Amino acid sequence: MTTHGALIHGAMTTNDVLKHGAMTTNDALKHGAMTTKVALKHVAMTTNDALKHGAMTTNDVLIHGLMTTHDVLKHGAMTTNVALKNGAMTTNVALKHGAMTTHFVLKHSAMTTNYALKHDVVTTHVALKHGAMTTHDVLKHGAMTTNVVLKHGVMTTNVVLKYGAMTTNYALKHGVMITHVALKHGAMATNVALKHGAMTTKVTQNMLQ
Incomplete structure (x- = not known):
C-alpha cells in the first residue's frame, strides 16, 4: 500500500508518516494532511519557510507570537510602513530599533513634531532644519x-x-x-x-x- 493510500484509508496517521520520513512536510502541507500550525509547532517547518511558501501570513506569525516584529522586518517579510499601518509595531519601537528614520516619521506624519520634540525623538534644531516646525511654533510651544x-x-x-x-x-x-x-x-x-x-x-x- 502506498503512503498516500495508507493516509487516505486512515491506516496510518500523518504524524506517523512524517515521523518515519515516508512523506515530506512540504507534501503534507500541499495535500492538506497537516496544518501549518502543527508543522510549526513540531518544528517540521521553520517560520521563514512558512512565510516564504505562503503557508502562513506575516500577520498570523506576529499575532501568534511565532516571530518578533523585529525579525519580520529584519527578514523583509513585512515593510516598516505596513507594520506601522497595521499596528504591528509602534512608531516609538520603530525609531528605537532604527527601523525607521525620524525624518521619514515626520515626513509621513506617523508622529507629530510636537510629540517628537516632547519625547526627545527629534531635536528642535533638526525640526527647524528640515522645516518640520517653524521658529514661531518653536517659540510659541516653548521648545526653544x-x-x-x-x-x-x-x-x-x-x-x-x-x-x-x-x-x-x-x-x-x-x-x-x-x-x-x-x-x-x-x-x-x-x-x-x-x-x-x-x-x-x-x-x-x-x-x-
Whole structure:
C-alpha cells in the first residue's frame, strides 16, 4: 500500500508518516494532511519557510507570537510602513530599533513634531532644519527660548521684535540689540531711551542736528 493510500484509508496517521520520513512536510502541507500550525509547532517547518511558501501570513506569525516584529522586518517579510499601518509595531519601537528614520516619521506624519520634540525623538534644531516646525511654533510651544533662537541665528532680532517674541526693553537689557538700531526701527522712542539711560543727551542732540 502506498503512503498516500495508507493516509487516505486512515491506516496510518500523518504524524506517523512524517515521523518515519515516508512523506515530506512540504507534501503534507500541499495535500492538506497537516496544518501549518502543527508543522510549526513540531518544528517540521521553520517560520521563514512558512512565510516564504505562503503557508502562513506575516500577520498570523506576529499575532501568534511565532516571530518578533523585529525579525519580520529584519527578514523583509513585512515593510516598516505596513507594520506601522497595521499596528504591528509602534512608531516609538520603530525609531528605537532604527527601523525607521525620524525624518521619514515626520515626513509621513506617523508622529507629530510636537510629540517628537516632547519625547526627545527629534531635536528642535533638526525640526527647524528640515522645516518640520517653524521658529514661531518653536517659540510659541516653548521648545526653544528666544535667547537660544537668537544665539543660533535661527531668527533675527528684528523678526523677534516684530512678532513680539521679545520686548525691546529685554533686547536692550541683554545686549541683543543696540539702542541705535532700536531707535532707527522705531522700536524705542528717544524719550524712553533717555529716560532709561540707553542714550545720552549728547547723542540725541547729534541726531537732531
